Amino acid sequence: MGDDLAEENAQLRAEVQKWRDLARKHEREWKLFRRVLNRVADDLDASLESIDKTLGGGEPAPGKESE
Numbered sequence: 001m002g003d004d005l006a007e008e009n010a011q012l013r014a015e016v017q018k019w020r021d022l023a024r025k026h027e028r029e030w031k032l033f034r035r036v037l038n039r040v041a042d043d044l045d046a047s048l049e050s051i052d053k054t055l056g057g058g059e060p061a062p063g064k065e066s067e
Helices: 002-054
Strands: none
């Protein structure tokens, strides 16, 4: 019986480790995705500001103060 419990314990530990490794992988991927997404959003904001200036102003973008 003790051997069965030890084997089951080892299997459960391996399963937990597998899920921890998977979670770490997805966390790294999410951090990379978030950085790229923020960069794209910043570039989009800059492009929209440039378009606003080219078209002669208009309403400032939400959250932006008029200069």
